[in-house]
Amino acid sequence: MRAADVPSVPNVLSESQVLQTAKSIAAAQESSGALPWFTGGHTDPWDHVESAMALGAAGLREEAEAAYEWSRRTQRPDGSWPMEFRDGVVHNADSDSNFCAYLAVGVWHHYLITGNRDFAVSMWPSVRAGLDFVVELQEPSGEIFWARGSGGEACPEALLTGNSSIHHSLLCGLLLARLVDDPQPEWEFAKYTLGHAIRQHPESFALKDEYSMDWYYPILGGAVRGAAAAARIESRWDDFVVEGLGIRCVDHRPWVTGAETCELVLALDAMGERTRALEQFAAMQHLRDPDGSYWTGLVYSDGKRWPVEQTTWTGGAMILAADALSRTTPGHGIFRDAAAPVGLPIGADRCGDYCHASGSPV
DSSP: OOGGGSOOBTTTBOHHHHHHHHHHHHHTOOTTSOOOSSTTSOBOHHHHHHHHHHHHHTTOHHHHHHHHHHHHHHOOTTSOOOSEEETTEEEEOOEEHHHHHTHHHHHHHHHHHHOOHHHHHHHHHHHHHHHHHHHTTBOTTSOBOSEEOTTSOEEOOOOHHHHHHHHHHHHHHHHHHHHHTOOOHHHHHHHHHHHHHHHHOGGGSOOOTTBHHHHHHHHHTTSSOHHHHHHHHHHHHHHHEETTTEEESBTTSSEEEHHHHHHHHHHHHHHTOHHHHHHHHHHGGGGBOTTSOBBSEEETTTTEESSSOBOHHHHHHHHHHHHHHHTOSTTTTTTTTTTSOSOOOOOTTSSHHHHHHTTOOO
């Protein structure tokens, strides 16, 4: 990939800086293809996919495909993945529904960027099995339980952040189903009822509103947009946003985190709030290390970076936000278009018709 195809954000980050971040993620990749939180750290299936998406957006396609192949190989027969691996060994055998859904977003993103239908077809059985596993955890009222224990028992609690992400995963899964001509009407119903639950029935979800992710994720995942999204953002802006530093992870703690800030950037971009999105993207750059990696967060009350770790997924969220803001790759609209209707044609240019049909700029 030519350097001009790597995302950049003028006056904030250059193409070479974004590529440096991608290479810092790739440097942590294990020989198996796994993308742990950092070298020697654990791997979880969701953050692994987020990091793979960032590698693809920055042009490191071989590394991205190796990561997706790791997901295919480590999937269990029931369609799930263990929550945590360390050095190839399962450390938590329970299954998180959001973790099991997110491969659909990664594979659709990779298809948008590369146009490689054959790769998408090869990954389709894993995407389908993962989403089938997730839909089995859905309640009649629409919400999806957050986990299934290693003994097969469902954990009877639904989380708003995870369900919002699953809403996006179901859309991407449906678009892949159309691409490979394998319709999944039950997913369409699952997505519809889940979106309704997120918008209309907050009582269906465990109350965790001290976390910023519960604030912006319904927008990021496409379930809430328009006037409702604007009202949601305004309602808690002062609770979470710290001027010049990014956003708090938890509303009552003096701790800003880079990944959450970049996800808010993606949500603001999806709403058309470009000025605010650029401001927050610039604000979190104090977490950048000279080697291009990103520290997870900063306790601004004492000026200490905490945890003392540079995480692949923080750099990954930054790259995806840079791509969304710069409109660089054909996958730049994957979060912006999370609210798109299901039954859209797939255009010859992979992103063009899809993005135009949903009313998003390309």
